[in-house]
Amino acid sequence: AAQLRIQSIPTVHAFFKGQPVDGFQGNVAPSELKRFVDHMAGLGPEPDNGLADAIEAAETMLADGEFNDAIETFTAILEEEPENAAAYAGLIRAHLGLGNLDMAETLITTAPGALAKAKEVEATRAMLELARQAASAGPEADLRAAHEKDPKNPQILFDLATALHANGKIEEAVTTLLDLFKLDREWNNGAARTQLFTIFDALKPQDPIVLAGRRRLSSMIFA
Known part of the structure; x- marks a missing residue:
């Protein structure tokens, strides 16, 4: 410098x-x-x-x-x-x-x-979708409290993941969606899996979050 x-x-x-x-x-x-x-x-x-x-x-x-x-x-x-x-x-x-x-x-x-x-442009489509979701995301603290009271509510889990991603907590958002997939992979027409792929598409293919998330998702799918 x-x-x-x-x-x-x-x-x-x-x-x-x-x-x-x-x-x-x-x-x-x-x-x-x-x-x-x-x-x-x-x-x-x-x-x-x-x-x-x-x-x-x-x-x-x-x-x-x-x-x-x-x-x-x-x-x-x-x-x-x-x-x-x-x-x-x-x-x-x-x-x-x-x-x-x-x-x-x-x-x-x-x-x-x-x-x-x-x-590169295809990836921005996923980024835009996530940005629009972030604009309507609920308060993270409220959703965490709701999840503690009702940990198996799929809608709360999904909304919490959206709020986490909106606040830049991408890895935790992925973990939350994986928890939702494990809880009920068919909920809302497979919304957890779809949202995971949207997040993965918005990141670089070799991002550690993507690699770890895909491995965990695959292990659940083929378990």
Whole structure:
């Protein structure tokens, strides 16, 4: 950090052939973000035209909750490469992060050409569904209390899992849905299993939560 003179957050540095070649600190204007992306795209002759660093920078913004900056950066990337699935999905996720669910849905339903079938964009469909559920999730504390009083009530278990996921407790939400599946796998047309697959689809395939959850679910199905 000292060597690169990092003094504020967010700080983005791009490297080419092991050397820092561009970057910015703090919030910058859209024109500056576009200049950054254009610069990286022009470095070549890398197969991705240098856009990988720009995408990585935008993903960092997403992780840090800088959703507006991420939107501007992903948009600039898409101007350079309109069918970049990672950037398009990142743009959708940034809108989800801001709570712009209708805009996210519009981007998903109007995704052009091959983007509509890209795995990155497909994952955002599950994210949108979970985000809409989160908007109507009940209070976690109340649902925990209700579950303690009636631990075998499938609706309470399902609602608790929804509230847990809405509060970012994804692993606990998966565990709760697995408990529901074990209790009554056929309840509400197999709602527990369907919801588990929705959560898995919203995560990366190799996410430890996905791997562990799929193993437990399979062991129950084939027990």
